Structures are given as structure tokens and as C-alpha cells.
Amino acid sequence: MIQLTDIHKAFNQGQHNEYWALSGIDLELEARRVTAFQGPSGSGKTSLLTIVGCLARPTRGRVRLHGEDISGLPERFLTEIRRRTFGFVFQQFNLIRGLSALDNVMLPAYPEGKPHAELLQRAEVLLARLQLGHRRHARVEWLSGGEQQRVAIARALINDPEVIIADEPTANLDTTLSKQFLAILEELSGEGRTVLLTSHDPLVIKSSAVHRVVGLRDGRLCGD
Amino acid sequence: MRPWIEKQRYLIDYTLAALARRKARNLGLLAVYALLVFMLASVSLFGQALRQEAAAVLADSPEVILQRLVAGRHDLIPPGYLEKIGRIRGVQHQQGRLWGYYYDPVSKANYTLLVPAAEAPAPGHLRLGATLARERGLQAGQPLSLRSYGGKLFTFTVDEVLPASSELISADLVLLGEADFRAFFDYPAGHYTDIALSVANPQEVRNVAAKLSAALPDARPILREEMRRTYASLLDWREGIALALLAAALLAFAILAWEKASGLSADERREIGILKAIGWETGDVLRMKLWEGLLISFSAFLLGLVGAYVHVFHFGARLFEPVLKGWAVLYPRFTLVPQLDGLQLFTLFFFTVVPYTAAVLVPIWRAAIIDPDAAMRG
Amino acid sequence: MTRRPSARFGAFLAVLLLLFLSMLADARRLAPPRQQEQAARAALVQQLGLSDLALFTEARYTRHLSLADLHSPFQDHPLALDHFPSGSVVPPPPARLPHYAPLDRETTLPD
């Protein structure tokens, strides 16, 4: 469903500290599968995910989503595609502090302007499904790390996206919580969602929940 | 249309939830802001109403007042002047006026003693301005003794206290008969304080004034038009001073607003990055902040304006009294006719709501173009 | 369930708007009787031939601003404001200055 053709990404292009984080990635990512990117620190995993998830544009190369070239779209359309197609689970969870779990979950849907009752209902269902129903009115900074991650997952799912992108999802979790995350992962792919994640964690890479592992080194692919 | 409204409501929800995180600070800001609007609006409403009052009340004051100057100072009108004026064409009516000042050591206040042209009190009787009567604790029927500048004690009976609603023009007035006035001040017979004139054709006032100056070179005509302009500019000027004083407060507030808005903390930048990463457009972030600015400033505007209205028209602009009163002992109590014209309200609205909203919005503008991928990196 | 912040703020704003509207209504209610009082004041001004508001009664040139000698409130200079506090906020009547331009020039020119 997502095709990457000759993706290059440069930081600080044209300056003395120009740095090429990605240099020529060709990759096809299938729908309804869990793909993990693996590689040493600095190999460009996060950079690749930002390009796939329309958070950043490639310096060179093409990104196709469902066969449509999206790398040249103006900002507004790109944002809309990002909001509707991708759900993000960030490494630091990136919840908005001071707001309740429920508010945080609903945030990505605000620009859509759907009826409030409908949205609230959906957010409550998601939180309940992730065993957070009882904590929905708690401020997110009062939640434990595992709870915060589940809030972040609920937030990623609020717009019912096809693709979930998770950067180092288990980096801040202990083994029990990591296993719990893998269970959720399996559930998501069972629903037919595409999941893209990066990880150093053997627990994740070796997990049966992960269908495909893509290796990266110095901004290039190095074999599945 | 509905999704648009629903979306704006969501943005408002967010901005309010974000403000509620620092409730005390933001309520404090609203209070300071409302107080500032209150001061500005009070000055503006009071100034406007007082200007209107002066214009309306002084509309029928004498058309021309003729003073005689001796050595550059106001002097008495000697006999013969009235007749000379009578010969000038265009003068419809001339009237010698008798009035003067009296310092009363009892109340430590200056009074204006005046002989009314018509219906003057009978000898030995007075009519008093309400402020003065209140200050001396006098009512109709009671006696009032005044020691003249010549050292003689005069005792009068108070006939009437002028209505309290006229204090603004009659606070310190003592109305008495001509004979009493002349006796009290040892005023030379046939002399007058000044002359009030009316002119047949209002268009001719300036010509008549020029003729008066030519015929009586030591006299100075003061036109009603000039008197009214004096008031208009005096009140403008006074309002200007108050505004200049307020400018300091305004500046302080601007600094506060700027600090709050431009000192976008790392946290706020981070939040904007997150919002953009999870699918908010730059425009959504800006609209959200625009709502913040509008809601705060609009609330402050309404609170301050209504407060100022009550202050000026129900509490007699009590807070300005010290400034206006100076060291005057006789300060009139007065109520003004409420003036709320659209342009005035709009000006207030514009100068309170727009700057704050802009101060909130401008720094966000720069922050809102942060790349969304910042959220991916710690 | 707690109400949405926008709903709560809407209620607050509605109260404020209500206050604003009652302010307008109050101004309409208050105007006629006060206009009557004002008319009575204007009548008294006409009857007595008054020329000034009795706002500043502390000295003669502030009591009768429009009649003050051009030079008495500003003894040393037409623009010197000598009387505190009224003097500090009362400028020379600008409308009258041109009338006495020769006098002003004499005092402002150096010897």
C-alpha cells in the first residue's frame, strides 16, 4: 500500500553541517502487516517513519500511498492525509500535560468537527478497551508509563486510521508492559491495521506479532 | 456549516482546557485586563458625558460677555459703558452683571455671590447652591451670617436652597439682591462687574465683537462660542491627561501580555508540535490561539465596560473625584446623562480587544510553523 | 459527566452579554429623567446668565474658566501652570489665545 522510491533525506542541506540521514531507500510496505525497522542508533529509522507518516517530506524521491504520489502535495492535504490515514504512538508518548486522558484521546479528531457525542462515545470505548475506563478523567501526568502509552495508543486510534506508526514503543516499558504492548499490537493487526514500528528490542523483533523486519544501516536498507 | 461550528467549539474547548491548567494566573490576567478596560472606559464615558453636559448646559449662557481690563487685569465697568454699547448696531440687549467672590473662613471655601437679573431675592434674603448649603448645614428659613471684606457682619435669611440636581452649575452660588450685594462688597454705585450682551443676528456675533473692541478699546469681549470651545478643549485635555497616566498602566499590561504570549515556553512549543503531528493544521493552531485572545479580551472588555458604566453613571465617577476636586471644599454632587454612542464603544472595543489578540497571535505565528516531525524527536 | 468547557464559557459569556444589554437598557431608562434635570440646569444657566460649570471652586480663575484674565492663572507666562492641582490640569484656553496674540507675543519674546 505504501511504496517508497529512491528516498533521500538531508538535514541542514547546503550548510556546512549537511547530513544525509537517508540515502536511497526503495521499499514496498504491504497493508495489514506489522513491519519493524531495526538498526543501530542514527541509522535513520525515525527519519524514515516521519517520511512515511507525512510528518516530513523527503529531500528526494517519491512516496506513494495507494498508488498516489503524495510527496508533492501541499501542506494542507498532507495534514489531512496524516490525520485520517496514520495514527502515531511516539516514543515519549507526547501527551498534552494538564489535560485529562479523555481530552488527550479526542485531540486528533478536533479538526474533523464531528458531533461531540459521537466523538466522546468513541473515545470512551477506546479507553475502556485498553482498560483505562476508570482513569479517563485523570490528568495524564498522574498516569503510570504503561497507562500513558495506552492513552497514546487510544489517541492514535481515534480517527480510525489504516496505519499505526510507533517509534520505539517499548523503550520506556519493562518486560511485562512490553508484552502487554505486543498483545495490543497483535489485536490491532488482527483488526486489519497496518503497523509500522522501529525497535532495538529483541522482544519485539523476535515476537510472532511482527511479520516483517527491515534492517537499516547508515540510511540504507540492509536486508529483511 | 455544522462541522465548522463544531470544530470551532472543539478549538475553544481545547484553549479553555489549556487555560484552566493555570487557573489562578489566567483569572488574574483577566482581572487586571478588565480593570484596565474599566479605567479606560471610565475616563472615556465620563469625559464624553461631561463634554455633552457642558455643551448642553452652557448652550444658553450669555452670547457675549464684555469685561473691562485695567493694566491687563479684570476691572469694574464704570458708568456710561452700557449707554455706549447701546449705540452699537446689532446689539439687541445689554445687561450689567454684578457678581464677585467671597472667601468664607467658616467653611474655608470660596463662594460666588451673584445678583440675578430677574427675580432677585428681597433685601436681607439669600438663595444658596445646594453644595454650599450642605457644607454649612443650612436649610431654607435659617439665618446665615457673613463678615464682609470691610469687616461688617451681615445676617441674611436663607430663602431657598437651589435644587440638588443643579449642583454642577450652582455648587457655590449665593444669590442676593443688588442693594445687599453693593452694601456687602462696598461696591461703588453705577459700576458693574461685567456686561452680558445678546446679539440680534447670531451670524453677526464676530462683527459685533469687533465693533465693541473698536468702540471700547479697554474692553474685552468673550464670545459664548469661545467659552464653549474652552470647555470642550479643557475636558479633552483633562481626558488626555488621564489617558496619559493610564498609558503607563497600558504599557505595563502590554509588557505582561507580551511576556505571556511571546515567552512561548518550551512546553508550549512542544504542545504545538504535538498538535501538528497528530493532525492539526497550522491554521487550526492559529485559530485556537485566536479564540484564546478573543475570549479573554472580549470578556475583559464587557466586564470593564459594564463596571465603568456603573461607576460613572451610578456612582458619580467616585474614583475620579480626587483628581477633579483638587483642594476645592465645595465639590458638587452630580449625575450625568448616560452617553453610549456606537463609535465610542467601538473605539474602546478596538483599542482593548485588538492589541491583546494580536499580542497573543503574533508570536504563535512563528511557533506554528514548526515542523511537525519535531514531535518525533524527544 | 462534566460539561464541556465551551458550554461553561458560553454560559459565562451569556451572563456578560446580559449585563451589557441591561447596561444599554439602563442607559435608556436613565436618560429621560436625567435629560430633564439637565434641561433644568440649562434653564438656570439662562436665567442667571452663568458662564461656567462649578467643578473647580478653589480659585477664581478655575471657578470661571471662561472669564479668567488671560494672564492671572499664568502669572509668569501664559503657558506656566501655577495652581496645583487644577493648574496642573488646566491649560490656557486655546480658543482665546489668538484673540490676544499681541499680548502673548510680548510675553514670549525675550527682552
Ligand SMILES: Nc1ncnc2c1ncn2[C@@H]1O[C@H](COP(=O)(O)OP(=O)(O)OP(=O)(O)O)[C@@H](O)[C@H]1O
Ligand atoms: N533535525 C535534524 N537535524 C540534523 N540532523 C538530524 C536531525 N534529525 C536527525 N538527524 C540525524 O539524522 C540521523 C538519523 O537520525 P534518526 O533519528 O532517523 O536515527 P534513528 O535510527 O532513529 O536513531 P535512534 O535509534 O537513536 O532513534 C542521525 O545521525 C541524526 O543525528
Ligand SMILES: [Mg+2]
Ligand atoms: Mg529514532
